[in-house]
Amino acid sequence: MKEVQAFLTGRIWLKEQTPFPLPVIEEFIRKGFISPHTGIQSNQNSSSKKTKSSNCRRCGNKQLTAFQCAKCNGTCLYCRQCIQMGRISSCSELITWSGPSKVHEVNHCFTWSGTLTSLQAKASNELLISVQRNQSHLIYAVCGAGKTELLYPSIFDALQRGLRVCVATPRTDVVLELAPRFQQVFPQTIIHALYGGSPDYSDFAQLILATTHQLLRFEKAFDVVFVDEADAFPYTVDKSLQFAVQKAKKKSAAVHTITATPSDELLSQADNISLISQRFHGFPLPVPRFVGLWNYKKHMYKDQLPQKLANWTQQCLQNDQPFLIFFPTIDLMKCALPLFQQIHVDISAVHAEDPERKEKVLKLRRKKVCGLLTTTILERGITIPNVQVAVVGADEKIFTSSALIQISGRVGRSVDFPSGDLVFFHHGISLEMDKAKATIIEHNTNREVL
Numbered sequence: 001m002k003e004v005q006a007f008l009t010g011r012i013w014l015k016e017q018t019p020f021p022l023p024v025i026e027e028f029i030r031k032g033f034i035s036p037h038t039g040i041q042s043n044q045n046s047s048s049k050k051t052k053s054s055n056c057r058r059c060g061n062k063q064l065t066a067f068q069c070a071k072c073n074g075t076c077l078y079c080r081q082c083i084q085m086g087r088i089s090s091c092s093e094l095i096t097w098s099g100p101s102k103v104h105e106v107n108h109c110f111t112w113s114g115t116l117t118s119l120q121a122k123a124s125n126e127l128l129i130s131v132q133r134n135q136s137h138l139i140y141a142v143c144g145a146g147k148t149e150l151l152y153p154s155i156f157d158a159l160q161r162g163l164r165v166c167v168a169t170p171r172t173d174v175v176l177e178l179a180p181r182f183q184q185v186f187p188q189t190i191i192h193a194l195y196g197g198s199p200d201y202s203d204f205a206q207l208i209l210a211t212t213h214q215l216l217r218f219e220k221a222f223d224v225v226f227v228d229e230a231d232a233f234p235y236t237v238d239k240s241l242q243f244a245v246q247k248a249k250k251k252s253a254a255v256h257t258i259t260a261t262p263s264d265e266l267l268s269q270a271d272n273i274s275l276i277s278q279r280f281h282g283f284p285l286p287v288p289r290f291v292g293l294w295n296y297k298k299h300m301y302k303d304q305l306p307q308k309l310a311n312w313t314q315q316c317l318q319n320d321q322p323f324l325i326f327f328p329t330i331d332l333m334k335c336a337l338p339l340f341q342q343i344h345v346d347i348s349a350v351h352a353e354d355p356e357r358k359e360k361v362l363k364l365r366r367k368k369v370c371g372l373l374t375t376t377i378l379e380r381g382i383t384i385p386n387v388q389v390a391v392v393g394a395d396e397k398i399f400t401s402s403a404l405i406q407i408s409g410r411v412g413r414s415v416d417f418p419s420g421d422l423v424f425f426h427h428g429i430s431l432e433m434d435k436a437k438a439t440i441i442e443h444n445t446n447r448e449v450l
């Protein structure tokens with residue numbers, strides 16, 4: 001009983017895919033401890049009684065596909081959107097726990113020995129008050145402000161009150177980065193780190209770190225939810241991920257968000273906001289330089305590296321400084337790579353589907369490669385001491401002001417190298433470039449009046 005309860009509490013799972021034999025599950029259903037649900041829900045549309053709409057119970061998707069189902073020998077609808085987690089069709093059953101509630105652990109240990117800057121401490125206290133009052137809170141903290149640490153007191157407080165806590169993020173990298181840090185800070189707490197391809201856990205965790213995608217597997221589970229990098233792709237464009245967060249939390253639970261580049265929507269949704277306009281080390285944010293790089297695409301596709309870009313790269317090499325060069329498309333990056341490798345053979349490139357992505361970033365950090373060409377995939381979440389950054393085609397549509405601010409935030413993060421070169425190479429200055437620069441300067445001005 002305890003094992004089934006631990007596994008299913010707060011989860012929504014395909015009946016056939018639990019770690020327990022089917023007869024055990026059936027027995028619990030008979031006893032009323034487990035509730036079965038149809039995988040595809042049909043809703044009678046209230047506005048016009050004739051139209052019936054259906055949606056996937058797990059991900060909310062309404063675009064369902066009909067197929068000839070071998071399992072029930074009929075025509076079933078199935079959901080394509082969440083199919084990697086096991087196919088949900090009209091005849092599949094999802095189960096949730098409805099037996100006795102699990103009593104949560106209240107003895108947790110908090111072993112963090114670092115200190116917060118006065119700005120971090122202020123925001124951290126404000127967040128704690130919001131969490132205790134169950135009001136939504138936005139932490140608007142510039143890149144390099146040190147935002148993870150200021151969550152610790154709120155998380156510890158909630159755990160000790162026996163609440164179940166989730167830290168979600170659209171990005172797998174962030175989950176991987178946070179998991180060991182959290183385990184060190186909360187050594188006695190069972191923590192699950194969930195992302196595509198993570199290990200299967202069958203026990204109960206009171207603290208969960210997860211990609212927003214993995215939250216589809218939960219229902220009414222969490223008392224407190226934090227969404228880190230709440231404005232990152234694909235969370236902002238993928239409605240099912242926002243649905244996942246809403247479904248995974250208990251109905252009354254507030255959602256707290258953390259980002260350096262909040263959208264207007266995030267700013268207007270939060271009950272309370274804390275702004276941290278200064279980095280933890282106190283130095284100003286690097287301000288981008290705009291440099292014209294006319295017809296750079298044409299040159300690159302003709303196997304010529306624009307001179308200004310070549311010079312910039314050579315300068316980094318001479319100064320023995322690691323560098324990142326951001327490209328608007330994989331295609332242009334792949335075309336430019338051999339041109340850069342003529343300058344130095346160790347220059348490499350990464351993109352989202354690159355299986356060696358993590359290794360390459362690690363190599364740059366350890367100075368095993370001198371520089372990386374990259375797409376926007378590295379715009380967030382990485383820290384490389386003394387890194388110099390260039391954006392090629394900063395005026396391209398993909399480089400929104402948020403993306404440019406995040407990219408800029410890679411420079412000068414460590415206290416030993418608090419500044420660095422930051423160039424936006426362009427073919428005509430865009431409004432988004434201006435907006436990014438103005439926002440960075442504004443944060444620096446706010447910092448000076450502190």
Ligand SMILES: [Zn+2]
Pocket residue numbers: 056057058059060061079080081082083088
């Ligand atoms: Zn689905």
Ligand SMILES: [Zn+2]
Pocket residue numbers: 069070071072073074075076089090091092
């Ligand atoms: Zn079927």
